[in-house]
Amino acid sequence: MNTPNLPARQVSHVAIRETTSWYEASARERVRLLVDAGSFEEFIGPEQRETSPHLRVFDLPEQFDDGIIVGRGKIAGASVFLAAQEGRFMGGAFGEVHGAKFTGLLRAARDMKSIPVFILFDTGGVRLQEANAGELAIAEIMRALIEARAAGVKVVGLIGGRAGCYGGGGLIAGCCSALAISEQGRISVSGPEVIETNRGVEEFDSRDRALVWRTMGGKHRRLLGSASAFVDDTIASFRNVALHLITSAPGFDVSMLEVEQAGLEERLERFGACSDAMDIWRAMGISQAEAVPAMDAQDFIALMNSDREQQHDDQ
Amino acid sequence: METLSYRLTTQQRAGGSKSVALLGVVASGNLEVLVERVLPDMECQVEVKTAAEGFAAVWMAVVADFVERRSPGGLKLSINDGGARPDTVALRLAQAVRLIEEDDR
Numbered sequence: 001m002n003t004p005n006l007p008a009r010q011v012s013h014v015a016i017r018e019t020t021s022w023y024e025a026s027a028r029e030r031v032r033l034l035v036d037a038g039s040f041e042e043f044i045g046p047e048q049r050e051t052s053p054h055l056r057v058f059d060l061p062e063q064f065d066d067g068i069i070v071g072r073g074k075i076a077g078a079s080v081f082l083a084a085q086e087g088r089f090m091g092g093a094f095g096e097v098h099g100a101k102f103t104g105l106l107r108a109a110r111d112m113k114s115i116p117v118f119i120l121f122d123t124g125g126v127r128l129q130e131a132n133a134g135e136l137a138i139a140e141i142m143r144a145l146i147e148a149r150a151a152g153v154k155v156v157g158l159i160g161g162r163a164g165c166y167g168g169g170g171l172i173a174g175c176c177s178a179l180a181i182s183e184q185g186r187i188s189v190s191g192p193e194v195i196e197t198n199r200g201v202e203e204f205d206s207r208d209r210a211l212v213w214r215t216m217g218g219k220h221r222r223l224l225g226s227a228s229a230f231v232d233d234t235i236a237s238f239r240n241v242a243l244h245l246i247t248s249a250p251g252f253d254v255s256m257l258e259v260e261q262a263g264l265e266e267r268l269e270r271f272g273a274c275s276d277a278m279d280i281w282r283a284m285g286i287s288q289a290e291a292v293p294a295m296d297a298q299d300f301i302a303l304m305n306s307d308r309e310q311q312h313d314d315q
Numbered sequence: 316m317e318t319l320s321y322r323l324t325t326q327q328r329a330g331g332s333k334s335v336a337l338l339g340v341v342a343s344g345n346l347e348v349l350v351e352r353v354l355p356d357m358e359c360q361v362e363v364k365t366a367a368e369g370f371a372a373v374w375m376a377v378v379a380d381f382v383e384r385r386s387p388g389g390l391k392l393s394i395n396d397g398g399a400r401p402d403t404v405a406l407r408l409a410q411a412v413r414l415i416e417e418d419d420r
Contacts, residue, residue: 028337045335045337046337047337047351060366061316061364061365061366061395063340063341063347064337064347064349064395065337088345
């Protein structure tokens, strides 16, 4: 192991980070293990009891942190801001307080200008019990995120939790500088059940898990380019890739937006007629398209790398 | 929602020096426990907000057993409960005390 002269408890921190599943971990565990040992400082922590003012009206239980942890820590010695959603509390959904903490963190990052932000998404979207406040929160977060990026801040989204990244979470993810996703991660705006409810089972069978994952899951999002990195489901993998993305992610200006717009237009032109993700993979020239869903993370990462080398060769 | 409150005398002070710890998540059949070191050394307080109404006697039994076993002197434990079973509650209470007693990591 390459961990010379670290105190024993830091060695164990590193070892636990290597073996802990991102998917299985709580938001608090993800934050604790993502940053350097003991470096996390929470803003508006649970002891301040800033809970939702709406849930009690519906006789529903509250959570002391309203399902989100915001604060500051160090990664490899450098300061970062973090916002982490807890997907098991009300599906990680956005409410008034949850959104205000998120917005406040991004505004702090905007004003500080030099500290990157990691967003640990795990959300089904807006909390239905406080829908108006939640929708406003999404709008405020997107505005604050873009202002932060315009001020020069890198905002990196990490997606691999059990609730996925849906609804307004999908919109916010689309505003980030870069995204890292694991196989378990999903990104979309309308979720599978919502599509089926509105358009019928012929349009989208939400109980077909293979369909859900190859349409919204991590591998497809990486292949399409919506996510810039695919990672294995460990906290260490997310940490390594996040560190890399802080430096490699594009800045924010008109030329970047034009490049992104051109990319989206090209994607629509090339794949607009495809009716299934697998058709898109074939159209991309992936030789073993059928094997992609069952491929383990290491093989898939190798496939992505060989594909990239191919593109380099073509150039 | 039902709110319950218990204040008990303990055998000894809880170990460690951390002032606050949080464990668990509010979900169906699960709960969160916020532990704060804010009371005199031989006292313990447990505040419960629960979605499952009418189980005060069971809560009393679980809390009394917990205080007897762990002696969480000086701690205030605040619980948001999503309808967890008594064994889950007992486990989370024990984990929460262990968390505030261990070194900062």
